[in-house]
Amino acid sequence: MFDNLTDRLSSTLKTIKGQGRLTETNIKDTLREVRMALLEADVALPVVTEFIERVREGALGQQVQTSLTPGQAMIKLVQSELIKVMGEENEGLNLKANPPAVILMAGLQGAGKTTTAAKLGRFLKEKHKKKVGVVSADIYRPAAIKQLQTLADDLSLDFFASDASQKPIDIVNNALDAAKKKFLDVLIVDTAGRLHIDDEMMGEIKALHAAIDPVETLFVVDSMTGQDAANTAKAFHDALPLTGVILTKADGDARGGAALSIRHITGKPIKFIGVGEKTDALEPFYPDRVASRILGMGDVLGLIEEIEQKIDKQKAEKLAKKIQKGKTFDLEDLREQLLQMQSMGGVGSLMEKLPGMNQVPQGMKDKVNDKELARQIAVINSMTMQERRYPDLIKGNRKKRIAVGCGQELQDVNRVLKQHKMMEKMMKRFKKGNMANMMRGMQSNMRGMRM
Numbered sequence: 001m002f003d004n005l006t007d008r009l010s011s012t013l014k015t016i017k018g019q020g021r022l023t024e025t026n027i028k029d030t031l032r033e034v035r036m037a038l039l040e041a042d043v044a045l046p047v048v049t050e051f052i053e054r055v056r057e058g059a060l061g062q063q064v065q066t067s068l069t070p071g072q073a074m075i076k077l078v079q080s081e082l083i084k085v086m087g088e089e090n091e092g093l094n095l096k097a098n099p100p101a102v103i104l105m106a107g108l109q110g111a112g113k114t115t116t117a118a119k120l121g122r123f124l125k126e127k128h129k130k131k132v133g134v135v136s137a138d139i140y141r142p143a144a145i146k147q148l149q150t151l152a153d154d155l156s157l158d159f160f161a162s163d164a165s166q167k168p169i170d171i172v173n174n175a176l177d178a179a180k181k182k183f184l185d186v187l188i189v190d191t192a193g194r195l196h197i198d199d200e201m202m203g204e205i206k207a208l209h210a211a212i213d214p215v216e217t218l219f220v221v222d223s224m225t226g227q228d229a230a231n232t233a234k235a236f237h238d239a240l241p242l243t244g245v246i247l248t249k250a251d252g253d254a255r256g257g258a259a260l261s262i263r264h265i266t267g268k269p270i271k272f273i274g275v276g277e278k279t280d281a282l283e284p285f286y287p288d289r290v291a292s293r294i295l296g297m298g299d300v301l302g303l304i305e306e307i308e309q310k311i312d313k314q315k316a317e318k319l320a321k322k323i324q325k326g327k328t329f330d331l332e333d334l335r336e337q338l339l340q341m342q343s344m345g346g347v348g349s350l351m352e353k354l355p356g357m358n359q360v361p362q363g364m365k366d367k368v369n370d371k372e373l374a375r376q377i378a379v380i381n382s383m384t385m386q387e388r389r390y391p392d393l394i395k396g397n398r399k400k401r402i403a404v405g406c407g408q409e410l411q412d413v414n415r416v417l418k419q420h421k422m423m424e425k426m427m428k429r430f431k432k433g434n435m436a437n438m439m440r441g442m443q444s445n446m447r448g449m450r451m
Helices: 003-017 024-040 045-061 070-086 113-128 142-155 168-181 199-212 227-239 257-266 287-294 300-310 313-324 331-343 346-353 362-367 370-381 385-389 396-406 410-431 435-449
Strands: 101-106 132-136 158-160 186-190 216-222 244-248 270-274 282-284
Touching (some): 024 070, 045 070, 045 257, 070 257, 070 287, 101 199, 113 132, 113 186, 113 270, 113 282, 132 142, 132 168, 158 168, 168 186, 168 199, 199 227, 216 227, 257 270, 331 370, 331 385, 370 410
Parallel strands (some): 101 186, 132 158, 132 186, 216 244
Antiparallel strands (some): 270 282
16 A cells, blocks of 8 residues: 555655755655656645645744754654544444444445454454444345345454334344344444445435444445545435544555545544455554555554464464574475464565665566465475475475476475575574674575575
C-alpha cells in the first residue's frame, strides 16, 4: 500500500535536504511536488488543499530546531500533518454495552463486508478473548449467508442461520435472542450491499439500525476505489450514525488516497485496515505508523508486534540454545525460519514495515518475493532428513534428485545451499556473542546474496 505515494514523496523531500535553510522559494517548489504526489494518489482535492496550506504555514512559521536539517524539518512537518489528516491515534471499538454488544457492518456490494465480518470476529476472539457470534441479514444473496457460515465454522465463531424468506429485522432479533441465551459478548451483523447507493437500500439499513441500536456501526469500503471510497463513506455517514470505517483490500492499493481522505470527509476514524485475503489479515489502523510507512520510515512497532504474535517462541528459544551450545545451524533450521517468515504474511509484508525499503531498487524488490520463499521451502522438503541435518552430503547426484523431486532447477538447489552457508556463518558469529561481528556478517551476507 502507498507504494506510488511513498516513491513520489521520498524523491520530492530529498531535493530539499541539501538546502541550507527553509525559504519561501524552496518550500514552494517542494509543496508543489507534494501536492502533485497527493493528487496522483487519488486523495480528495479539499484534503490536499488544506494539507498543503497547513504544511506551508508550519514551514514558514517555525524556527527550525538546530538539531534538524531543513530536509528533516520538512519531513517532520509532512509526517505530522499526515497523522492529523488520518486521525492522530488508533480508535478501538466501543464494546461497553449489555452483552451482546452489536456491531453493524454497512457498505456497498463487493467491498468485502462478509469476509471482514469474519476477520473482525476472529480479531475479537483471539486478541480480546470475546465470545463472538455472526449473522447475515443479506436476504438478496443466499451465497453471502453460506459464505459467512463457512467462515464462522472455520474460525469457531457462533453462526446464527437465516434465509431469504425472512425479513432482515426478524433475522437480527432472532440472532440477538439466541446470542443472549448463549451469553455471547459480541454479535456481528452482516448486511446487504448494493452495486450503488439507492434509496431502497438506505431505507432498509436505517430501519435495521433503528431496530437493533448497535454500539458500533462500521462502514466497510474498498480502498482501491480511491476518492469514490471517501464520497461513498460520506453518503453512508449522512444516512447512518457511523462510528468508524474499515478499509479493505489495502494490500492491492498502491495509491492510498482513501486512507488520506476518509477521516477528513466523514469525520469518522478508520478503525481497521484489511491487508490480505486470509482471516488474520485485519490490523488496527494506527495513523502514526501509516504516516511513517508513507514516508519510507517503515513500521518497526508493527513488525515487532507481528513477530511477537506469530513467531513460535518455543522453536525460537530451542534454536537459540542449540546455537549457543555450539551446534550447527542446519537446513532443517533454515526450513523452520522460512516457514516462520511465511506465517507472518511472507516477504512482502515484512519488507513493507522495514525502514528505508523505498530506497531499494524495484528490480531487487521483485526478486525477493513469496514465490521464491515457497520455492526454497520446496527444495528443502525434497531432501531426506539426513541431508537436512548434514548438508555436506549433498553432492552431484543428490542435487539432481532433489531438483527433480521438487520440480526445480539445479541452480535453485545450489542457491538454497549457498544461502544456508551464509546463514550458518552468521549463526557462528552469534554463538561467539559478538554483536558487532554478527552485524558485519549480516552486511556481507546481504551483499553476497544480492538481496
